[in-house]
Amino acid sequence: MSESMLEIRNLHARIADGREILKGIDLTVAPGEVHAIMGPNGSGKSTLAGVLSGRPGYEVTEGSVRYLGRDLLALAPDERAREGVFLAFQYPVEIPGVNNMYFLRAALNATRRARGEAELDAGQFLKTVRAKLKLLEIGDDLLQRAVNAGFSGGEKKRNEIFQMAMLEPKLAILDETDSGLDIDALRLVASGINKLRGPDRSMVLITHYQRLLDYIEPDHVHVLSGGRIVRSGDKSLAAELEEHGYAGFEAA
Amino acid sequence: MPASRRREAGTAMIVKSETKPYVEAFRAGPRGAGEPHALAARRQAALARFGDLGFPTRRQEAWRFTDLRPLQRAEFPPSAGAGETRVSPDAWRLEGDAHRLVLVDGKFSPELSQPGALPQGVWLASTARTLAERPELLTGAIEQSDTEGNQPFASLNAAFFADGFVLALEPRTVLRLPVQIVHLASAGAPRSHHLRNFVSLGAGSSARLVETHAGEGLAWTNAVSLIELGDGATLDQARLQAESAEALHFALSRTRLGEGARLRSFVLSLGARLSRQDMLVRFDGAGATLDLNGAYLLRGEQEATLATFVDHAAPGCTTRELFKGVVADRAHGVFLGSIGVRPEAQKTDAQQLNKNLLLSRRATVDTKPELEILADDVKCSHGATVGDLDETALFYLRARGIPEAEARLMLIEAFAADALDRVEEPVLRAYLEGHLKHWLAQAGEGGR
Numbered sequence: 001m002s003e004s005m006l007e008i009r010n011l012h013a014r015i016a017d018g019r020e021i022l023k024g025i026d027l028t029v030a031p032g033e034v035h036a037i038m039g040p041n042g043s044g045k046s047t048l049a050g051v052l053s054g055r056p057g058y059e060v061t062e063g064s065v066r067y068l069g070r071d072l073l074a075l076a077p078d079e080r081a082r083e084g085v086f087l088a089f090q091y092p093v094e095i096p097g098v099n100n101m102y103f104l105r106a107a108l109n110a111t112r113r114a115r116g117e118a119e120l121d122a123g124q125f126l127k128t129v130r131a132k133l134k135l136l137e138i139g140d141d142l143l144q145r146a147v148n149a150g151f152s153g154g155e156k157k158r159n160e161i162f163q164m165a166m167l168e169p170k171l172a173i174l175d176e177t178d179s180g181l182d183i184d185a186l187r188l189v190a191s192g193i194n195k196l197r198g199p200d201r202s203m204v205l206i207t208h209y210q211r212l213l214d215y216i217e218p219d220h221v222h223v224l225s226g227g228r229i230v231r232s233g234d235k236s237l238a239a240e241l242e243e244h245g246y247a248g249f250e251a252a
Numbered sequence: 253m254p255a256s257r258r259r260e261a262g263t264a265m266i267v268k269s270e271t272k273p274y275v276e277a278f279r280a281g282p283r284g285a286g287e288p289h290a291l292a293a294r295r296q297a298a299l300a301r302f303g304d305l306g307f308p309t310r311r312q313e314a315w316r317f318t319d320l321r322p323l324q325r326a327e328f329p330p331s332a333g334a335g336e337t338r339v340s341p342d343a344w345r346l347e348g349d350a351h352r353l354v355l356v357d358g359k360f361s362p363e364l365s366q367p368g369a370l371p372q373g374v375w376l377a378s379t380a381r382t383l384a385e386r387p388e389l390l391t392g393a394i395e396q397s398d399t400e401g402n403q404p405f406a407s408l409n410a411a412f413f414a415d416g417f418v419l420a421l422e423p424r425t426v427l428r429l430p431v432q433i434v435h436l437a438s439a440g441a442p443r444s445h446h447l448r449n450f451v452s453l454g455a456g457s458s459a460r461l462v463e464t465h466a467g468e469g470l471a472w473t474n475a476v477s478l479i480e481l482g483d484g485a486t487l488d489q490a491r492l493q494a495e496s497a498e499a500l501h502f503a504l505s506r507t508r509l510g511e512g513a514r515l516r517s518f519v520l521s522l523g524a525r526l527s528r529q530d531m532l533v534r535f536d537g538a539g540a541t542l543d544l545n546g547a548y549l550l551r552g553e554q555e556a557t558l559a560t561f562v563d564h565a566a567p568g569c570t571t572r573e574l575f576k577g578v579v580a581d582r583a584h585g586v587f588l589g590s591i592g593v594r595p596e597a598q599k600t601d602a603q604q605l606n607k608n609l610l611l612s613r614r615a616t617v618d619t620k621p622e623l624e625i626l627a628d629d630v631k632c633s634h635g636a637t638v639g640d641l642d643e644t645a646l647f648y649l650r651a652r653g654i655p656e657a658e659a660r661l662m663l664i665e666a667f668a669a670d671a672l673d674r675v676e677e678p679v680l681r682a683y684l685e686g687h688l689k690h691w692l693a694q695a696g697e698g699g700r
Contacts (some may be wrong), residue, residue: 010470053651056643081653093648097666107652114653146666147648163652 010063025228039224086169154185190215264419268306298410358445373422423454436469550583556586579669
């Protein structure tokens with residue numbers, strides 16, 4: 001095994017009011033692996049996603065996060081994204097007045113510039129868009145609308161997965177991507193995620209419920225409780241949680 | 253500032269000190285040679301009114317937020333019209349065919365203008381030429397409000413104006429090509445340019461009009477426009493104020509709408525150290541529609557006021573106002589919005605909204621929406637907001653790899669574009685969008 005994609009060591013973080021939410025997380029993700037992080041409400045799942053993506057409002061007080069051997073926490077949020085870290089938002093933000101295609105092209109070209117690649121012109125960009133739509137088997141109905149503005153819950157999550165397909169990240173963190181979806185939308189989104197799995201792309205699925213894992217088979221499952229990973233295992237751990245709930249995993 | 257009064261020998265006129273240079277210039281200059289005697293007399297009366305009023309002060313409610321010091325730091329002798337400039341109108345040109353007039357330092361420039369072939373029933377010419385050749389179009393050139401009203405700069409304008417433009421359409425005339433008027437100021441000693449413009453659309457006629465103010469140096473533009481839309485007439489109007497960073501720009505328009513008339517107006521205020529647009533609109537006939545929109549984008553120490561005064565004097569009329577402000581650095585934006593509904597103006601439908609985005613801690617906005625409703629069967633609403641850039645949206649864009657500065661500009665553009673979306677006429681909209689993007693690109697280079 002070559003170097004790891006993500007290495008989290010003894011990560012502690014607190015929120016603006018001073019409360020410590022993460023109390024020593026350890027997690028190693030190798031290239032191509034899919035890890036599911038499961039936990040009850042308030043266990044620190046969204047804080048972990050926020051800290052990894054650089055969302056304002058968190059302070060890391062202890063520990064380290066290395067991404068492809070680099071100090072991830074030293075990078076600005078947009079640098080992290082250009083280096084290949086992608087966060088699928090639990091609540092994608094509505095941005096009225098910014099066209100979805102215009103936004104995506106700006107994002108893709110910013111990433112290409114950072115990699116030393118030429119920017120895509122309008123024609124090349126459209127070609128890429130068509131290819132990704134085809135790969136995910138989704139329509140182009142959202143493209144000419146403002147970013148997430150007036151989208152349904154399912155449309156927003158579909159748009160997140162489409163952005164992921166366009167930006168081709170190395171590490172994708174999917175924060176409660178299954179929340180608020182009906183079964184058809186869940187299937188569509190999960191199938192998109194499965195198509196984007198690959199030997200060079202790692203994924204961290206953050207979820208409350210086991211049902212997403214009926215569609216996406218993780219390599220590892222971790223239980224987060226009280227700001228720590230209290231148990232790790234394979235996919236059978238998810239089934240165990242489904243049966244018994246989180247009751248047996250409260251932080252000691 | 254406290255008024256220092258003194259009595260001029262031989263006249264009964266009481267003159268405030270700040271008005272003195274203008275009163276003296278009026279006496280010294282040969283003005284209005286060959287004009288009808290009645291007009292000359294009214295100029296004299298307007299000057300007297302200006303002398304009475306003096307410059308506005310912050311004690312007056314309508315001027316409470318306006319800092320006139322930049323106007324008082326220098327004297328601005330009325331321009332005789334240089335008619336020559338190194339500033340080219342090319343950068344300000346509307347895409348495609350248009351009837352174009354260019355004025356330089358307040359004076360019509362035949363060399364730079366391309367009026368093109370005008371259809372039957374259309375008069376488009378400079379104000380000076382119109383006074384000479386078609387004086388009947390300008391019988392009301394100086395109004396009672398100039399000689400008795402409370403707008404000192406309009407009175408000053410009435411005393412001094414020598415040029416401007418006139419667009420007059422006979423009834424049921426449709427002007428196919430847009431009209432563009434470009435006002436350019438050249439660099440040089442401080443000067444004031446007093447422009448008086450007239451737009452008169454006969455019943456059932458329609459036109460598109462773009463007015464641009466740009467230039468160099470420390471000039472004071474003091475423009476007054478009188479706009480009349482006859483019954484069922486339609487005017488699409490776009491105004492771009494992109495004067496130099498030192499310039500002072502005051503523009504006042506008085507618009508009257510006939511029965512079923514429709515005015516769609518947008519003002520984009522980007523330039524000038526100090527600017528103020530007073531837009532007075534009166535509904536004279538039933539069932540008319542007014543779309544009065546605009547945006548101000550300010551940085552450095554700029555100050556801009558957009559003031560609207562809408563008088564619903566007839567029943568069943570509709571007003572839609574949306575003004576958006578983007579204010580950076582130490583700039584100051586002001587919105588004054590007054591809508592009055594008279595007792596006879598039943599079934600009035602009026603909405604007014606002013607939204608502002610502050611980009612720095614030292615940027616300020618004053619916003620004062622006002623409704624005065626004297627009729628009982630009306631639908632009226634107004635509102636104002638002042639806020640910062642949406643941090644969650646900013647993070648979302650950055651989380652997709654877009655650098656912070658670029659992400660900020662995208663959000664600012666989206667904020668302002670929301671107002672521009674109300675410009676239905678595609679040629680006008682493209683023109684305004686182009687200049688908005690140009691401003692944003694410059695602001696981006698400035699490190700914001």
